[in-house]
């Protein structure tokens with residue numbers, strides 16, 4: 001097995017940095033269908049450029065490299081313990097090289113292990129089979145989309161759709177509801193893996209397994225094939241759009257499987273994956289561990305370029321913001337404005353927000369820009385921190401804290417993705433602050449805007465949760481919640497809810 005370690009590291013690296021061709025094709029179709037010049041189209045421009053940048057730099061497509069989940073098939077007689085150990089080593093090495101973000105957090109102590117290893121991480125599914133080779137498939141699915149997974153126990157009542165019964169019509173309502181409830185928080189356009197039936201725990205597992213199908217395949221079951229096609233058609237009429245900005249590109253795939261269920265239970269389990277749909281696989285020689293063939297990609301084929309232009313096309317109407325920001329500057333902004341930030345910002349997400357409820361900030365946040373982001377960071381040879389991936393995280397998790405942070409410490413701009421709720425919107429109106437939506441998953445694009453990392457605070461929380469001080473240039477984002485009580489997110493949620501109701505009546 002002299003090549004096993006190299007093969008596994010290559011599998012992880014390619015999965016994290018090089019989106020598979022079927023996902024690229026689906027994203028090209030989605031981008032082509034979007035109305036040019038809209039916010040959704042602008043978001044897609046950044047996403048497409050980001051996909052190219054990740055390949056060029058062999059950097060993570062998105063900073064959240066998720067819970068590495070391996071599906072392994074081995075011939076009878078192959079030592080699975082040895083393979084498990086080799087995968088653990090490869091995961092730790094990929095983390096050290098910045099291909100994976102350290103994502104394994106002890107649920108009792110809150111401590112990040114730093115190398116992606118820990119209790120039940122990564123996730124393994126071993127199976128034996130009667131073929132001669134070893135097959136290893138890997139999916140990296142981040143927290144933003146993982147949090148939008150949803151399970152329905154039918155019959156149930158669904159917002160905007162009414163009762164979902166124990167039949168295919170009820171299943172369809174659940175799946176459409178799953179797309180609607182995700183809005184932009186799972187970095188739409190997304191893809192769904194669905195399991196109809198099974199029990200609660202296994203249903204979720206089977207839903208995730210559907211994500212190992214290629215996006216362009218056709219379900220061999222004609223009933224499910226029809227359902228998949230109907231969902232694709234109807235979901236893309238809801239108007240969620242890229243990043244939930246409103247638009248035509250809401251879903252790039254829907255893959256549905258069915259499993260037998262108990263007479264008393266009827267679950268519909270939905271695994272929501274984001275546009276950064278990272279899954280690949282390899283076949284390995286069982287004697288040497290060398291890669292004999294890739295799954296989902298052909299390494300001999302040139303990787304197609306995705307960018308349609310220069311990425312984010314500047315119009316000259318962008319508002320330049322140079323922190324510290326003033327109340328008057330924030331009150332002059334309105335929903336839909338595009339801003340370019342030049343200067344200092346501070347990262348802070350779950351642990352930092354919780355910390356700020358009981359402790360003063362380690363830096364002066366008056367007039368500051370607070371970025372919801374858990375980056376991939378590495379130290380260079382001279383000991384300086386460098387940003388390897390730095391897209392926004394889902395902001396709604398900070399909803400219980402953000403109003404207080406704005407009020408107590410004078411934060412003027414919050415950057416994240418997916419928007420925030422009514423409490424934060426009210427605080428922004430009262431104190432003069434805005435929410436800026438950066439493009440989710442565009443980790444390479446945003447990493448390139450960072451000119452310097454002047455410092456880091458609260459590093460004891462681990463790399464993704466520390467308070468990083470960044471100096472950026474040309475950091476682009478869209479105002480989606482302003483200081484006048486307007487929220488694009490609330491508007492899109494309302495109009496897409498109405499679209500769901502209209503579909504129901506049609």
Ligand code: SF4
Nearest residue numbers: 062142144187274441
């Ligand atoms: S693209 Fe968005 S949802 Fe997907 S892993 Fe990245 S941050 Fe999470």
